[in-house]
Structure formats: structure tokens, C-alpha cells
Amino acid sequence: MIDPRRLRVLRALADHGTVTAAAHALYLSPSAVSQQLAALEAETGHTLLERRGRTVRLTAAGAVLARHAGDIAVQLERAEADLARCSTGLAGEVAIAAFATSITEVVAPAVAALRQRAPQVRIRVKDAEGHASARLLTDGDVDIALAVEHRDSFAPSGAQFLQAPLYAEPFDAVLPPGHRLADAPEIRLTDLRDDPWITPWPGNPVHEAVLRACEEARFQPRVECLSDDFSAVCALVAVGAGVALVPRSALRGGRPAGTAVRPVGGPGPTRRVFTAVRRGSEGHPLLQLALTELRGQAAAMAS
Incomplete structure (x- = not known):
């Protein structure tokens, strides 16, 4: 008989690559x-690992067997879900991984609403970007992840997750004091072709979305400053270090005095956020x- 706890260890090795x-x-x-793993080899009668030095x-x-371990993990999740349906009333804990802006705009209001609606349910929240939240979800450290859709979204373990759209939001142009387009009703990306730019670091989904939108507008932005913190991005804009495109929800908490925020006309970047759970x-x-x-709060934010 194969011990399913040892299958979880084998699956972790397959997911993470090293013992x-x-x-960890x-x-x-x-x-x-x-x-x-040695006990699992004895149980199955097969050599499961090939050792090469360290x-x-x-x-x-x-x-x-690792592929079957993934299928078995899904069935165990379903068994737990079915057992939970048999219980009377909702009680327990849900852990959510999300990036900072979505915590502010969606997750925190959802936690507040759930504390009123179901005070016996405990919600834990972890601040994590997409690649980190995927790992947390894979490892069972969280139950739900919120992440931004881009080419690397949950790519390594996508088959393990069930994803659903949560919300989409446009980007606004943030301009420094005295910018020539500060009073324009809207901005086209080509209008900012010759300006210095401020963006998040490469690898951040927002950085990729901004560069892709500029490429579609047939130019490459001259990036002079990098920060993953939108407050820092806006602070740099305020001192004239460049222009920036910032997701609209990230600007709701306020912006430095003197900057101008203008909508982007024509084809512009959109940040698409999804939820993911283990299948x-x-x-x-x-x-x-x-x-x-979460869906209710996201709809309220978009309205």
C-alpha cells in the first residue's frame, strides 16, 4: 500500500527540483x-530517483508516480471539500495570497465584510506577487491566490490550478508638474515617446504590460528609473524624473501634489487580475x- 503522505513528498521534489x-x-x-522517498521506493518496488553526486x-x-501524485492530491482536495459540505455551518480558516494593491482595494474590504457576515471564519492574508503566490498555493500554504495575468502567470504549475478572472483595470498616465500635456483630456502613448519613463522592475507584470503597450504603439520607452512601489513611482514623477503609467486602483490612495493624472486614449495597457485555487x-x-x-468587492471597485 502506497502512503499518500510520501506521495506528497515525491510531488514536492518534482515541483521544487531538489531535496x-x-x-523547505x-x-x-x-x-x-x-x-x-526511500520508504516510497520500498513500497512501490521501483527506483524512483537517480542520484548524481549531490x-x-x-x-x-x-x-x-509524481504525475499520479498530482491527481491524487486533487482527489484528496475534493474529498475534503465534500466533507466540508456535510458540516453544518461555516467555520474554519482561509488563507489568501495577493499583491499589495489588490490587498488594499479588494482583499481587505472582503475580510471586513466576511468578519461581519461569518465571524467564525478566520482569514489570513499574505502579501505575494504572482510567482511567489503560485508557490504558496502549490505548497498548501494558502488556499486562494490573486495574481496579475501575464506571460509567466502560474506557468510552471498551471495544470494544478483552477483560474478565474476577477477584475480588469486601465492604466492612467502620471505626469510631472508643468508637463506639456498636464491639461490634455487624455493621453496617447505616442505623445510620451520622447519623455523619460519610470516603471517597475523587469519581471513585474506591470513592467511587461507597459513595455508591450509601448511596443504596440511602435516605440520603446526610455526607462530611467525603476521601482515596484507605486508610491515611489509617483514621488519620482513629482520631482520631474519622468512619466509613468500606473494601474488606476494604485492611484486611489492619493498622489503627490503637482502631478497630473490623465486617462490613456486608444490602445493602452490593462491589468487583468485573476483568482487561482488548487484543482x-x-x-x-x-x-x-x-x-x-472577493468577486463582490472587485465588482464594487470597478463600478
């Missing part, structure tokens, strides 16, 4: 992970409750 990384994800020691890789049999867990009543509240 040390798998041990599972909160175990590397020696404990190695012992569990590294290991899955054998063909190990890769097959099989989507029927859990606590997750359904949290997702319903």
Missing part, C-alpha cells in the same frame, strides 16, 4: 525527505464564501 527545496517547502529536514532526478517510474478544492464552502466576497 533541500522540497524539505514541507517544513521537514532534508534527511527526513530522503527517508520518506543532486537527484526522477527516473521514468518516478515521473509517472479539487473549488467546491469547498469556505473557499466559495471567500471567492464570492
Whole structure:
């Protein structure tokens, strides 16, 4: 009989690539992970790992079993969801990973509403960008993740997740004091072709969205300042360091005096945010409750 707990260890090794990384994800020691994998080999009668010096890789049999481990994990999630439906009343904990702006605009209001609606439900929130939230979701550290859609969104483990659109928002142009277009009713990206730009760091979904929009407008922005903090971006705009495109919700908390915020006309970037849960867990009543509240808050923000 195969112990499903050892299958979880094998799956962690497949997801993370090394015994040390798998041990860190599972909160175990590397020696404990190695012992569990050795026991799994004894249970199955197959060599699952090929050891090369200090590294290991899955054998063909190990890769097959790791795929089945993923399917079994989904079935266990579904079993927990079905059992939860049998309980009377909602009680328990839901953990959510989200990036900073979505926490401010959607998650925090949803937490406040849930505390009134279902005070017996505890919500934990972790600030994490897409790649980090995907890992948290894979490892079972969170139940729901909010992330921005871009080419690398949850790519390594996408088959493990069920994703759904949450909201989409436009970007606004933030201009420094005295900018020639500060009073324009709207901005076209080509109007800012010759300005210095301020963007998030490469790898940030907003950076990729801004560069893609500029490419579609047939120019490459001259990026002179980089920051993943939109407050810092706006502060740099305020002292004349450049122009910026900022998601609209990130500007609701205020902006430095003197800057001008103008809508972008024509084809401009859009930030699309989605929710993700582990496949099989989507029927859990606590997750359904949290997702319903998140969708309600996102709709209220967009209205």
C-alpha cells in the first residue's frame, strides 16, 4: 500500500527540483525527505530517483508516480471539500495570497465584510506577487491566490490550478508638474515617446504590460528609473524624473501634489487580475464564501 503522505513528498521534489527545496517547502529536514522517498521506493518496488553526486532526478517510474501524485492530491482536495459540505455551518480558516494593491482595494474590504457576515471564519492574508503566490498555493500554504495575468502567470504549475478572472483595470498616465500635456483630456502613448519613463522592475507584470503597450504603439520607452512601489513611482514623477503609467486602483490612495493624472486614449495597457485555487478544492464552502466576497468587492471597485 502506497502512503499518500510520501506521495506528497515525491510531488514536492518534482515541483521544487531538489531535496533541500522540497524539505523547505514541507517544513521537514532534508534527511527526513530522503527517508520518506526511500520508504516510497520500498513500497512501490521501483527506483524512483537517480542520484548524481549531490543532486537527484526522477527516473521514468518516478515521473509517472509524481504525475499520479498530482491527481491524487486533487482527489484528496475534493474529498475534503465534500466533507466540508456535510458540516453544518461555516467555520474554519482561509488563507489568501495577493499583491499589495489588490490587498488594499479588494482583499481587505472582503475580510471586513466576511468578519461581519461569518465571524467564525478566520482569514489570513499574505502579501505575494504572482510567482511567489503560485508557490504558496502549490505548497498548501494558502488556499486562494490573486495574481496579475501575464506571460509567466502560474506557468510552471498551471495544470494544478483552477483560474478565474476577477477584475480588469486601465492604466492612467502620471505626469510631472508643468508637463506639456498636464491639461490634455487624455493621453496617447505616442505623445510620451520622447519623455523619460519610470516603471517597475523587469519581471513585474506591470513592467511587461507597459513595455508591450509601448511596443504596440511602435516605440520603446526610455526607462530611467525603476521601482515596484507605486508610491515611489509617483514621488519620482513629482520631482520631474519622468512619466509613468500606473494601474488606476494604485492611484486611489492619493498622489503627490503637482502631478497630473490623465486617462490613456486608444490602445493602452490593462491589468487583468485573476483568482487561482488548487484543482479539487473549488467546491469547498469556505473557499466559495471567500471567492464570492472577493468577486463582490472587485465588482464594487470597478463600478
